[in-house]
Amino acid sequence: MTRFRDGDQPVPFVSPGPLPLRDTLAGWQRYRATRGSFVPAPRLDLATWRLLPPRRKMLYDLHRAATHANLPLIATPMSREVEQLLRGRIESNALKQKPTTRAGVMITGGGYQGKTETICEICAGFEDDWVELHRYLNPAALAGMRDMHAPVAYVQTPVTAKPKSTCKAILNFFGADTKNMDLPDLVRHVAASLNDHGTKALVLDDITRLRMHRADDQDVLDLIRAFMSMHVTLVLIGVDIPGSGLLREGRHDPGTGQWVFPPSHNVKVHGLEPTQTERRFDLIELDRFRYTTDEQITAWTAHLTGVEQHLRLMNAAPGMLTAGTMPEYLFRRTDGVVGLLERLIEDGCRHAITTSTETLTEPLLDNIVVSLNGAPGRDATAGEVPNVPATAQKAAGQTGSKKPGQRRNTVFDDHGPASGTGA
Structure with a gap:
């Protein structure tokens, strides 16, 4: 519990007890009753944040971290x-x-x-x-x-x-x-x-x-x-x-x-x-996003718009995730897998707050390496852990021996299970 709303009302952004285990009846009922109850951090501009006392700044940044770690499930x-x-x-x-x-x-x-x-x-x-x-x-x-x-x-x-x-x-x-x-x-x-x-x-x-x-x-x-x-x-x-x-x-x-x-x-x-x-x-x-047709690109961009609305970065301009080449970049980094996108955005927001950048850019996200090694509760042998696309820096290091402009052979790339409607 923290207090920094008007009227000094408590805002519960840290779970007061253990998380519900859905594979028990009591845990499932608690999950059902509490899902969607998380209260995200209020939106503050940089000038307002600077006026906060040090402890309230720390609590607000912690609340923002909790907000980015608990992004809502967005329909696709x-x-x-x-x-x-x-x-x-x-x-x-x-x-x-x-x-x-x-x-x-x-x-x-x-x-x-x-x-x-x-x-x-x-x-x-x-x-x-x-x-x-x-x-x-x-x-x-x-x-x-x-x-x-x-x-x-x-x-x-x-x-x-x-x-x-x-x-x-x-x-x-x-x-x-x-x-x-x-x-x-x-x-x-x-x-x-x-x-x-x-x-x-x-x-x-x-x-x-x-x-x-x-x-x-x-x-x-x-x-x-x-x-x-x-x-x-x-x-x-x-x-x-x-x-x-x-x-x-x-x-x-x-x-x-x-x-x-x-x-x-x-x-x-x-x-x-x-x-x-x-x-x-x-x-x-339940397929991943694709990025081939105009309809697929529009659906991916609309999803990024939904994610962007829930972020709490104080230098974030409208279209932070959807303008320019950012949609294509994010697709290349995640292969259209929503779980990888969530991890990349969450880690990127934490890095943006820590470095006082307060926005997401391609160079900043290039410093974020998403690793799923040892993911708890996942059986890698059953395909529950996907391949994570390399960052631009890592890919450049791996292909440094290639001539400039030479395209990488993509014949053996694993693009995941094909959709029933095709790509």
């Missing part, structure tokens, strides 16, 4: 397409009263492209509306009972997943005791927990941590698909799902655009496959 044309499909699928499935298998959704894309944050925001928005529709009561609660209502369950796929560890990860979301349970008991408890808590969407993040050459991982995928018998919308998030092997047993239905999977083979004994119903998934890519 790609995320709007994902929202339209995912929100519509979850709502339609939640309103079904027929005992039919609910179609699931797979969201694919490269690392640091905002898949998790986008999906969590969409699911949290659905839950906000769903609990309000039911007056914050669980419509599936048993008579005389007050089962907690959890319309959305968010679960991280274990790094070395097995059927038992996957079931335990789901049950841990609900705080259920999993000691001394064999796999059939775990599966039954998962079914009971999803039903008792009124769960409508089960989100399994980082699903491409599964390796389809391992028997355990194949069993996990069978088990996950069988969860669709529990009348929940299964939402799978992963890096490059088409190239991961998760779709190898499926066939693409050109009529519906969905991927169709045969019934699972290894989980019938647990009561999850009472019929031979096929499992269907919509597959959609």
Whole structure:
């Protein structure tokens, strides 16, 4: 807490406690209730800042750093397409009263492209509306009972997943005791927990941590698909799902655009496959920005305009991120990946404040090296850490032996997973 508003009111820009872990019910509820509550630093000009006492200058600069570290999630044309499909699928499935298998959704894309944050925001928005529709009561609660209502369950796929560890990860979301349970008991408890808590969407993040050459991982995928018998919308998030092997047993239905999977083979004994119903998934890519067509360039520039509005640099002129060659420069530095752009802007703003530059320029950003080595919670072997484009200085050092004007061979460049609509 700090105080430097009119009336000396507190401005909470430092979290008073540990950050919510979304893979628990309490953590998810706290995330849902507090998302979007961050209060950014007020805008001050340089003359006003200079009049502040030293301590208030320090607090204001700290608040600015917190503002740049907590830039809001800005909708993109790609995320709007994902929202339209995912929100519509979850709502339609939640309103079904027929005992039919609910179609699931797979969201694919490269690392640091905002898949998790986008999906969590969409699911949290659905839950906000769903609990309000039911007056914050669980419509599936048993008579005389007050089962907690959890319309959305968010679960991280274990790094070395097995059927038992996957079931335990789901049950841990609900705080259920999993000691001394064999796999059939775990599966039954998962079914009971999803039903008792009124769960409508089960989100399994980082699903491409599964390796389809391992028997355990194949069993996990069978088990996950069988969860669709529990009348929940299964939402799978992963890096490059088409190239991961998760779709190898499926066939693409050109009529519906969905991927169709045969019934699972290894989980019938647990009561999850009472019929031979096929499992269907919509597959959609949350792609990075592109910079080829006029429409794509306009979308990238509009996104930079949205980012610029949330920055607190006192020498920032209008068009700081969008004028001149800056849009092209930022695209070259980030390859259109929103997570890399956020890191570059955040580190650049801190450098601009520290050096009293108070604006972002290409020479200043050339001094910023974005490194994702050892990123916590990321499995590099599963493609969750993208390649970071080199800075202009680094690239010049690497190509110093080339003749002036000689173009670099780009044949083997990795541009990430291709969009479904092409570049």
